[in-house]
Amino acid sequence: MTDKAHSLDKIVSLCKRRGFIFQSSEIYGGFGAVYDYGPLGIELKNNISQLWWRDMTQLHENIVGLDSGILMHPKIWEASGHIEEFHDPLVDCKQCKARFRADELITDFESADWSAIQCPTCGTTGNLTEPRQFNLMFKTHMGPVESEGDIAYLRPETAQGIYVNYLLVQGAMRKKVPFGIAQIGKAFRNEIVARNFIFRTREFEQMEMQYFVKPGTDDDEMKAWKEERFNFYTVGLGINKDKLRFHQHGHGELAHYAKEAWDIEYEFPFGWSEVEGIHNRTDFDLKRHQEFSGKNMQYSDQISNEKYFPYIIETSAGLNRMLLIVLADAYWEDSENNRTVLKLHPKLAPVKAVVCPLVKKDGLPELARNVTDELKKHYKVIYDQQGSIGKRYYRQDEAGTPFGITVDHQSLEDNTVTLRNRDTQNQDRVPIDSLVEKINDEINNWS
Ligand code: ATP
16 A cells, blocks of 8 residues: 555544544445544534635625525436536446446547456456446435436536526625625535545535626636635645645536636645636526526626626535545644644634543542633533543544643642643643633634
């Protein structure tokens, strides 16, 4: 196993050990690339998505939120092109039964001679089938009787829920172009090869923002959103910028609806891979929805009296992939101190502080409980009196908890506690009365 693959394994194992992420249905042997988020995982996921939501809908006055259904009218997927176009080419190995995406094995997969290609899993040649198309949408049925007419799909992207609602949102909120609609929600894709932990799963969450702009201004808006989204990773999430880059889609790569597309990529332990796509989707979707629904999807400009189909700049991020880069970026083996640390920014950390009585007697647990009760009005904190103080801290270092507070005998005399910094392990004595203020300062000035 390579070092890099090894480091993904270490993250997977820390996630299980500390209650971030579990394999779905583990007691039944797991279930095809679906993951469950444990107590710390859901806190971290919420912190990331709330940061995104705030960035989009609070800091931009012209972006509003939406929460549309996962199940939608099946015609939406005809209009969007997903029924026709949302396919991956697939090859099977007749020898070992492994399955691959043809385009991931060979770029020029359509003209390749598959009988001469070696199976990457079992190494035999001549056993790979010709590529077959495979639709990635999950099908289900609405209502009690399963018939062709009742087919519905689990949405493969949240974007279409925004397009079909855009005029309702615009009218209700009296928005003028340019304006945006943001949405966070589940999406489902029956991925052929689901791998790399939570990177590629069959059920995942997207954070998408669709920005409706006047045609002709789309190139400038695209440029501005590219920069803004990149900054969200470096400044908002504090990700190391050397591990981030842009990748522009070449002509062969562009989706059927796109005029221009860029991916933000991160250098994961398994290599550079996409975490977010920024696409100029033109007026493709709105025109198609007008064609398929028969409803007018044009925006009407009250000032200039013009009617037109806005162009759409889409920023489409995967919440689970974003969480994986946060974990990968924060993972640190502190060999000097023989500990593993998640160096999460305090604003992302699932738990902000652990409060520990030094010993389980002499009135220290009672005072530590009082400190916990006060702090929990402000942050997610936990109380821990189990095991040696060193062990308690190391458990929290792995969980990414930035502050450790210890109540000791001196606390009973002068109402002070020690405040430990996770990364430096430095400890300061702080009056209990000013703990909240001190922690706020530390969070605001964290580097
Ligand atoms: P990929 O090429 O990796 O399959 P994509 O280009 O199909 O991704 P988009 O359709 O642009 O992805 O989706 C936007 C975002 O949704 C992606 O950048 C990614 O973060 C997330 N995403 C897409 N598919 C998955 C998946 N199977 N599991 C987890 N996240 C996903």
